[in-house]
Amino acid sequence: MQAGKPILYSYFRSSCSWRVRIALALKGIDYETVPINLIKDGGQQFSKDFQALNPMKQVPALKIDGITIHQSLAIIEYLEETRPTPRLLPQDPKKRASVRMISDLIAGGIQPLQNLSVLKQVEEEFQLTWAQNAIISGFNALEQILQSTAGTYCVGDEVSCPQVFLYYRFKVDCTPYPTISSINKRLLVLEAFQVTHPCRQPDTPTELRA
Amino acid sequence: MQAGKPILYSYFRSSCSWRVRIALALKGIDYETVPINLIKDGGQQFSKDFQALNPMKQVPALKIDGITIHQSLAIIEYLEETRPTPRLLPQDPKKRASVRMISDLIAGGIQPLQNLSVLKQVEEEFQLTWAQNAIISGFNALEQILQSTAGTYCVGDEVSCPQVFLYYRFKVDCTPYPTISSINKRLLVLEAFQVTHPCRQPDTPTELRA
Numbered sequence: 345m346q347a348g349k350p351i352l353y354s355y356f357r358s359s360c361s362w363r364v365r366i367a368l369a370l371k372g373i374d375y376e377t378v379p380i381n382l383i384k385d386g387g388q389q390f391s392k393d394f395q396a397l398n399p400m401k402q403v404p405a406l407k408i409d410g411i412t413i414h415q416s417l418a419i420i421e422y423l424e425e426t427r428p429t430p431r432l433l434p435q436d437p438k439k440r441a442s443v444r445m446i447s448d449l450i451a452g453g454i455q456p457l458q459n460l461s462v463l464k465q466v467e468e469e470f471q472l473t474w475a476q477n478a479i480i481s482g483f484n485a486l487e488q489i490l491q492s493t494a495g496t497y498c499v500g501d502e503v504s505c506p507q508v509f510l511y512y513r514f515k516v517d518c519t520p521y522p523t524i525s526s527i528n529k530r531l532l533v534l535e536a537f538q539v540t541h542p543c544r545q546p547d548t549p550t551e552l553r554a
Numbered sequence: 555m556q557a558g559k560p561i562l563y564s565y566f567r568s569s570c571s572w573r574v575r576i577a578l579a580l581k582g583i584d585y586e587t588v589p590i591n592l593i594k595d596g597g598q599q600f601s602k603d604f605q606a607l608n609p610m611k612q613v614p615a616l617k618i619d620g621i622t623i624h625q626s627l628a629i630i631e632y633l634e635e636t637r638p639t640p641r642l643l644p645q646d647p648k649k650r651a652s653v654r655m656i657s658d659l660i661a662g663g664i665q666p667l668q669n670l671s672v673l674k675q676v677e678e679e680f681q682l683t684w685a686q687n688a689i690i691s692g693f694n695a696l697e698q699i700l701q702s703t704a705g706t707y708c709v710g711d712e713v714s715c716p717q718v719f720l721y722y723r724f725k726v727d728c729t730p731y732p733t734i735s736s737i738n739k740r741l742l743v744l745e746a747f748q749v750t751h752p753c754r755q756p757d758t759p760t761e762l763r764a
Contacts, residue, residue: 399695400663413651415658422651437635438621444628452625452662453610457672461691465684474675481671485609 350375350408353397355382356545356552359455360416361404365540367420370503371427375406379547382460402459417444417451432504442493443504446486454482458514475514483521490523497527503534560585560618563607565592566755566762569665570626571614575750577630580713581637585616589757592670612669627661642714652703653714656696664692668724685724693731700733707737713744 352368352375354361368375380388380403388394389401398405398414405414409426413419424432433440456462457478466474495501518525531537538544543554562578562585564571578585590598590613598604599611608615608624615624619636623629634642643650666672667688676684705711728735741747748754753764 399698400659400692401695402663409648411648411651413655415655415662417662418651418654418658421654422647425647425650437632438619440635441621441623441628441632444631445623445625448625448628448661449610451658452627452666453612456662456666462667465687477675482610485611488609 350406351378352376353378353380353394353403353405353407354545354547355380355403356542356548358382358403360402360451362540362542363416363451364404364406364419365545366536367423367432369536369540370430370432371423373423373427377546379545381547387460401461417447431502434499434502434504439493439499442489442499446489446493446498449482449486449489453485454478472514476516479514479516483516483518483524487521487523490527494523494527496530503531503536560616561588562586563588563590563604563613563615563617564755564757565590565613566752566758568592568613570612570661572750572752573626573661574614574616574629575755576746577633577642579746579750580640580642581633583633583637587756589755591757597670611671627657641712644709644712644714649703649709652699652709656699656703656708659692659696659699663695664688682724686726689724689726693726693728693734697731697733700737704733704737706740713741713746 350368350373352361352364354365354377356379380394382389382403385391387401389398389403395401397407397412400414402414404416404419405412406419408422413422420432433443458475463471463475490498493499497503532541541554542548543552560578560583562571562574564575564587566589590604592599592613595601597611599608599613605611607617607622610624612624614626614629615622616629618632623632630642643653668685673681673685700708703709707713742751751764752758753762
């Protein structure tokens, strides 16, 4: 099925890129990383070459099987359909619905509001509060949902379509979210999360490496 | 499979609610509508009863098969998995990826930025420009993507996971988007789009009915 290694256009700190890196790692798919620095050179995502690849001018984008897919969840669904083992979605349609609901809540309800392009439109002094508000309002909902869906991980005991919380970038206090926090802790120790961590990417600046 | 009719919690003007109404109509699924007025009574989505149903305090939510699903795309994926005929996603995984990429672009890249709760955080005089910027930036990308994926509709010639553009609410000039505009025109004449149109809902105010 594969013609050459898949290429992932990624930024070390982008949580949507991280989500795809985790999926690739969980499925054991070997790939090359092309780093797109969202800040350097005024933002490499705005280059003509990258825009041709992803007109949304965002990472991640994945070149695979002769096509280019962007939008992290669309990429993960494609990987799941074409490389089903090990699976990232449960077998039961109701549980699959829970996974997608949680993924959409994070990827559609929280993250878009903290994107660099959006934050730039908010006055600098309010940017942190803006990002925090989005996270807090999303986490209030997520905590409540997870209380009825979670086992070891978000939905039952299988690691599913991975979710990653970059809340620490925006200094959100997670004390009110015990379920989110404990699932996050259990995920972060897994190998697929360790090797794909923002502090361990080809484009991670030396001072942020760990 | 069904225990009673599905119940859709919907607001006539919510484009995410409309997306689910279209999916239900295309699949011929009979359902009841419970209108949630996002403005009246300070927003009925904030009521205790509704929050228990959807902690994100957003429409749509669908009660079906004994569960409640929110997030429009998660709902549509569930309908597709449990009621596969007629299908809303193409059979070919690459085309399915295109549909999901386009859906995520709209539902995750454009719509969250125009949500009532987000617009409220923007100073009133800038709200229209804010919403327009989000639509224009998304449409610039979408137009380019559709030029390579579209046939009669967004991906080839089958109506897929439905996308709906409420750009007219924010007075965006669509001249630069001939592909988006012509697909939209072709969709709007379909029966499933006609009967589910915001101007024809149980909760549509008389002055907006058509």
